[in-house]
Amino acid sequence: MTSIDTSKTAPGGPLAPDPADAAAAFAALRTEIDKAVVGNDNAVMYLVLALLCRGHVLLEGVPGVAKTLLVRALATALDLEHSRVQFTPDLMPGDITGSQIYDPHSAEFTFRDGPVFTNLLLADEINRTPPKTQSALLESMEERQVSVDGQPRHLPDPFVVVATQNPIEQEGTYPLPEAQLDRFLFKVDIQLPERDDEFRILQRHAEGFDPRDLAGAGLRPVAGPAHIAAARSAIAGVTIRPDVLAYIVDLCRATRTAPAVAHGASTRGATSLMAAARALAWLNGRGFVTPDDVKTVAVAVLRHRLQLRPEAEIDGITGEQVLAALLQSVPVPV
Numbered sequence: 001m002t003s004i005d006t007s008k009t010a011p012g013g014p015l016a017p018d019p020a021d022a023a024a025a026f027a028a029l030r031t032e033i034d035k036a037v038v039g040n041d042n043a044v045m046y047l048v049l050a051l052l053c054r055g056h057v058l059l060e061g062v063p064g065v066a067k068t069l070l071v072r073a074l075a076t077a078l079d080l081e082h083s084r085v086q087f088t089p090d091l092m093p094g095d096i097t098g099s100q101i102y103d104p105h106s107a108e109f110t111f112r113d114g115p116v117f118t119n120l121l122l123a124d125e126i127n128r129t130p131p132k133t134q135s136a137l138l139e140s141m142e143e144r145q146v147s148v149d150g151q152p153r154h155l156p157d158p159f160v161v162v163a164t165q166n167p168i169e170q171e172g173t174y175p176l177p178e179a180q181l182d183r184f185l186f187k188v189d190i191q192l193p194e195r196d197d198e199f200r201i202l203q204r205h206a207e208g209f210d211p212r213d214l215a216g217a218g219l220r221p222v223a224g225p226a227h228i229a230a231a232r233s234a235i236a237g238v239t240i241r242p243d244v245l246a247y248i249v250d251l252c253r254a255t256r257t258a259p260a261v262a263h264g265a266s267t268r269g270a271t272s273l274m275a276a277a278r279a280l281a282w283l284n285g286r287g288f289v290t291p292d293d294v295k296t297v298a299v300a301v302l303r304h305r306l307q308l309r310p311e312a313e314i315d316g317i318t319g320e321q322v323l324a325a326l327l328q329s330v331p332v333p334v
Contacts, residue, residue: 017227019234025223026231026283029077032222036073036214037066038204039197045283046186046300047074047162052231052279055185055272056141056161058126058176058304065190067164069211071122076214078228079221080119080158087129093136097146098153111148116140119156119225123163127173134180137161141183158228178263178307185272186297187304231282238278240289243333247291248273254326255302260312261322265305273301291332299323 017025026048033044043059047070050057059067068084075082085096098114115121116137126134139145141161145152163184165176181187193201209217248270255264265273277293284293299320306319 017230019230022223022227022230022234023282023285025227028222032077032219033070033073035217035219036076036211037070038200039193040066040070040190043070043188043190044074045280046188046297047071047160048283049276049279049297050160050162050185051078051158051228052235052282053185053272053275054144054158054160054232055275056163056183058181058184058187059162059164059190060167060187061164061190062192063166065192066211067190068122068124070190071120071162073214073219075120076219077222079224081156082120082122083115083118084122084124085115086124087126087133089129091129091133093133096133096136097140097148100149111151111153114146116146117153117155119158119160121159121161123161125165126163127165127176130174131177134174134176138180138183141180158225181304182266182268184304185276186300188300235279235282238281238287238289240274240278241333244277244289244291244294245274247330247333248277248294251294251298251326251330252302254330255306255322258322258326260308260317261306262309263307265302269302269305273298276301295327295332298327 029048030041030044037044047057049055059070061067071082071084074080085091094114096114096116098112098117100109101112102109123137126137139147140155140159143152144155144157144159146155147153161184165173192198252265252267252270252273255261255269258264273294274289276297277289280293280297281287281289302323303319306322308317308319308322
């Protein structure tokens with residue numbers, strides 16, 4: 001796959017890609033990422049949707065399923081800057097946001113950017129750090145800025161936090177508070193690969209694949225920030241019928257009255273569901289949203305926004321099971 005030419009120029013400066021160019025670039029993205037990451041098509045889709053919706057993603061999966069490699073491959077294929085922070089119990093907020101450093105030569109304090117000043121921030125094992133440090137990301141995720149000594153500092157655009165957590169290891173972890181969970185557009189489960197995919201992975205490594213050398217694997221940029229901006233403009237024109245909007249509202253309201261749920265999806269969850277459905281419709285080449293678009297992204301958008309009742313958790317009921325039942329029971333517009 002050759003890189004898409006982003007060097008078009010006009011007398012007044014660079015010429016932005018049109019929506020057709022952006023659509024072609026994102027169509028090529030999956031093939032390019034596949035050079036480094038086998039499988040995980042759903043995770044790739046949700047990461048792309050998050051970029052297009054200005055959202056964030058929480059990845060949950062056991063260690064060793066290529067979560068970090070997936071983010072690095074996406075950043076390379078989209079020509080974006082990325083950084084990784086390993087969240088540990090002794091991590092401080094300033095280690096993420098940056099801090100004021102005293103310069104003895106000028107006798108003044110200067111601000112040194114933290115790793116949050118990037119396009120794709122991988123917050124690895126985010127639940128291993130205390131809430132004080134977890135909260136350092138709240139302003140960044142919501143306001144796209146960092147405030148230090150009362151001075152706001154804007155983050156680059158695009159900016160996406162991709163956080164990971166281990167679902168099976170509980171010792172030494174700090175569950176994310178509801179306010180922070182609600183700031184993630186998607187929660188995505190990264191599963192162990194199927195047998196054929198795992199065979200392909202081992203075969204690649206046997207042939208010399210080095211996950212630290214993506215360029216050596218042939219991974220090249222097929223899109224860039226200009227394509228993301230063009231895609232966002234096109235998504236703003238995707239229409240959604242009133243009855244589909246009503247379906248989104250009814251689905252989110254149903255989460256608040258489900259017997260197993262103590263607290264359901266907020267209005268932010270409803271607007272997130274609408275935004276994700278519109279972006280998916282555009283990725284699928286349509287200028288309008290269908291109920292199937294809503295159903296496709298509903299679980300990833302809403303699963304982490306449900307707080308189950310204690311008795312439901314004791315019975316082994318999961319948020320995914322609640323949502324599956326609601327998707328069957330809430331009337332779908334035709």
